[in-house]
Amino acid sequence: MIARELAAWALGLAEVPGPVSAAATRHLLDGFGTALGALRTGAAAPAIEVARGLGGPPEAGVLGGGERLSAPAAALANGTLVHALDFDDTHAGGLVHATAVVLPAAFAVGQQTGASGREILTAAVAGYETACRVAAAAPHGFHARGLHATMVAGVFSSALVSARLLGLDARRAANALGIAGSQAGGLLAFLGTGASTKQLHPGFASQSGIVAARLAAAGATGPETVFDGPHGVFDTLSANPAEPASIVDGLGERWETTRIGIKPYAACQLSHATIGAVLDAMAREGFGADEVISVHAKVHPDSAPVVCDTSRDLTRPASPYAAKFSLPWTVAALITDRGLSLETFEPDSIARPEVTRLAARVSWDVTGSPGVVAADAPGQVTITLDDGREVAGSVPRSEGGGDRPLGRAALIAKFEGNAGVPATDAEAFARTVETLGDQQDAATVMRAAARLAQLTPSAQEKE
Structure with a gap:
C-alpha cells in the first residue's frame, strides 16, 4: 500500500x-x-x-x-x-x-x-x-x-x-x-x-x-x-x-x-508566465499604458479555467483575491503601474477605471505545451501599440522556480517588503531560519518572528 x-x-x-x-x-x-x-x-x-x-x-x-x-x-x-x-x-x-x-x-x-x-x-x-x-x-x-x-x-x-x-x-x-x-x-x-x-x-x-x-x-x-x-x-x-x-x-x-x-509576484502562479512575457516586452520597448491598443497572450489549457474564466467579470474583480485570479486585470495593472506589488491588489487599486479599460483589451489563445504542466509553461504575448507597432515578449517559464530560481538577495528583499522591516532585520532573521537545523528547539525562530512583528504595527493597531 x-x-x-x-x-x-x-x-x-x-x-x-x-x-x-x-x-x-x-x-x-x-x-x-x-x-x-x-x-x-x-x-x-x-x-x-x-x-x-x-x-x-x-x-x-x-x-x-x-x-x-x-x-x-x-x-x-x-x-x-x-x-x-x-x-x-x-x-x-x-x-x-x-x-x-x-x-x-x-x-x-x-x-x-x-x-x-x-x-x-x-x-x-x-x-x-x-x-x-x-x-x-x-x-x-x-x-x-x-x-x-x-x-x-x-x-x-x-x-x-x-x-x-x-x-x-x-x-x-x-x-x-x-x-x-x-x-x-x-x-x-x-x-x-x-x-x-x-x-x-x-x-x-x-x-x-x-x-x-x-x-x-x-x-x-x-x-x-x-x-x-x-x-x-x-x-x-x-x-x-x-x-x-x-x-x-x-x-x-x-x-x-x-x-x-518562490513567487516574485502576489498573483496567481498561473499568471506568472504571462507576467514575465509582458515584462520582457516592456523591457524591449518603453511604452506606456496609454499607448497600448491590445494585449494578446498564449495561455496553457490548465491555466485558462483559473485565470481566464469568462463566467466572471475579469475586468472588474469582485475582490482583491479575484483580481489576483484575473489574468487580464493583472496584466493591465502591471502595464499601468510598471510593476506589481502587494498594494496593486488593495481594494482602492482594483477599482481603478483606467486599469479596467485596459483589462478589457487583453485577449488570449488557449495553447498547450505538450508534456509541460501549466505552472512550468512558457509565456508569450503580443502587444499592439497605437502607432501600429507589435511588440512581442516571451519567457521560457515563470521566474522563481525551475531553472529561474529566486536568488537569496531577491528572497530577502521579498521578505523585507512583506514583513515591513529594515534590510538588516530581514537579513538577521534569514540567518536564524537558515540555521534552524542547529537550534535546540523552535523557540529562537518564533521569538525572532515575534520581534519582527512588533517592529511594524498591524492593520488593527493602526486603526
Missing part, C-alpha cells in the same frame, strides 16, 4: 542532503515572510480570532504573536497567515502551496513536543515531499474537479509531519494518512466571488492533519488504501487520470523539495 510505504519512508528519514535542507529553509523563510505580511495587513484576522477562541492547552504560538494555543488551533491561524496574501511558494508539478501546509504543522507540533530544530526541519522535508508528490500524482486533476489541491494534498502532508513529530509508528502513521483523506477538500467556488475561503484552506489542512495524527495515536484507524484503493482520494476527487505510484517513486533519490518555486 502506498500510504504504508510513504509513512515508513517519512518516519525513517534520517539524513537529508544539504541542498534539500537548504531548499527547505529557503521556503520556510519565505513562508514566515508571507505570514508576517498577512499579519501586518490584517489579511488573516478572522482565522487568528477564531484560533484564539478555540484556545486549548498552551502548546504552540501564532506566528508573530506571543500567545500560545493548542497545536491544532495555532496551525489553523498559521496556515491561513502563510497563504492569506497568495504570495507563498508553489510546486509547479502539483500546483500546490507547499509551505502553507508544512510550516504550520511542523512548528506547531514541533513546539508541542519540544522537538529540536533538526527534527522540525527533517519533518518539514517529509511534509514537502508528501504535499508535492500527492498533488503532482494528478496534475490539475483536483482543480479540474473544482477543488484546491493545496488543501487536498495538504491534509496528508500535515498528518505525516505530525505523525513523525509525535513519534507514531508506521502503522499508526499510515492510519493518520487514511484518516486525513476523509478531510481532503477545499472548494474553488471563491473564484467568482469576494469570498476569503481560499485563504483558509491551508489552515484547515494543517489543523486537520494534526487532528488526524492525534486520532491515529489514540487508536482510530483509516484506510491504508487512501491513495491506491477504490474510493480513495484520486478516484473520488481527481477529474483527471492519476498515477498514485508516483507518490513513492524515487523517494530519497528525487527531491521535490528542491523543485518548489
Whole structure:
C-alpha cells in the first residue's frame, strides 16, 4: 500500500542532503515572510480570532504573536497567515502551496513536543515531499474537479509531519494518512466571488492533519488504501487520470523539495508566465499604458479555467483575491503601474477605471505545451501599440522556480517588503531560519518572528 510505504519512508528519514535542507529553509523563510505580511495587513484576522477562541492547552504560538494555543488551533491561524496574501511558494508539478501546509504543522507540533530544530526541519522535508508528490500524482486533476489541491494534498502532508513529530509508528502513521483523506477538500467556488475561503484552506489542512495524527495515536484507524484503493482520494476527487505510484517513486533519490518555486509576484502562479512575457516586452520597448491598443497572450489549457474564466467579470474583480485570479486585470495593472506589488491588489487599486479599460483589451489563445504542466509553461504575448507597432515578449517559464530560481538577495528583499522591516532585520532573521537545523528547539525562530512583528504595527493597531 502506498500510504504504508510513504509513512515508513517519512518516519525513517534520517539524513537529508544539504541542498534539500537548504531548499527547505529557503521556503520556510519565505513562508514566515508571507505570514508576517498577512499579519501586518490584517489579511488573516478572522482565522487568528477564531484560533484564539478555540484556545486549548498552551502548546504552540501564532506566528508573530506571543500567545500560545493548542497545536491544532495555532496551525489553523498559521496556515491561513502563510497563504492569506497568495504570495507563498508553489510546486509547479502539483500546483500546490507547499509551505502553507508544512510550516504550520511542523512548528506547531514541533513546539508541542519540544522537538529540536533538526527534527522540525527533517519533518518539514517529509511534509514537502508528501504535499508535492500527492498533488503532482494528478496534475490539475483536483482543480479540474473544482477543488484546491493545496488543501487536498495538504491534509496528508500535515498528518505525516505530525505523525513523525509525535513519534507514531508506521502503522499508526499510515492510519493518520487514511484518516486525513476523509478531510481532503477545499472548494474553488471563491473564484467568482469576494469570498476569503481560499485563504483558509491551508489552515484547515494543517489543523486537520494534526487532528488526524492525534486520532491515529489514540487508536482510530483509516484506510491504508487512501491513495491506491477504490474510493480513495484520486478516484473520488481527481477529474483527471492519476498515477498514485508516483507518490513513492524515487523517494530519497528525487527531491521535490528542491523543485518548489518562490513567487516574485502576489498573483496567481498561473499568471506568472504571462507576467514575465509582458515584462520582457516592456523591457524591449518603453511604452506606456496609454499607448497600448491590445494585449494578446498564449495561455496553457490548465491555466485558462483559473485565470481566464469568462463566467466572471475579469475586468472588474469582485475582490482583491479575484483580481489576483484575473489574468487580464493583472496584466493591465502591471502595464499601468510598471510593476506589481502587494498594494496593486488593495481594494482602492482594483477599482481603478483606467486599469479596467485596459483589462478589457487583453485577449488570449488557449495553447498547450505538450508534456509541460501549466505552472512550468512558457509565456508569450503580443502587444499592439497605437502607432501600429507589435511588440512581442516571451519567457521560457515563470521566474522563481525551475531553472529561474529566486536568488537569496531577491528572497530577502521579498521578505523585507512583506514583513515591513529594515534590510538588516530581514537579513538577521534569514540567518536564524537558515540555521534552524542547529537550534535546540523552535523557540529562537518564533521569538525572532515575534520581534519582527512588533517592529511594524498591524492593520488593527493602526486603526
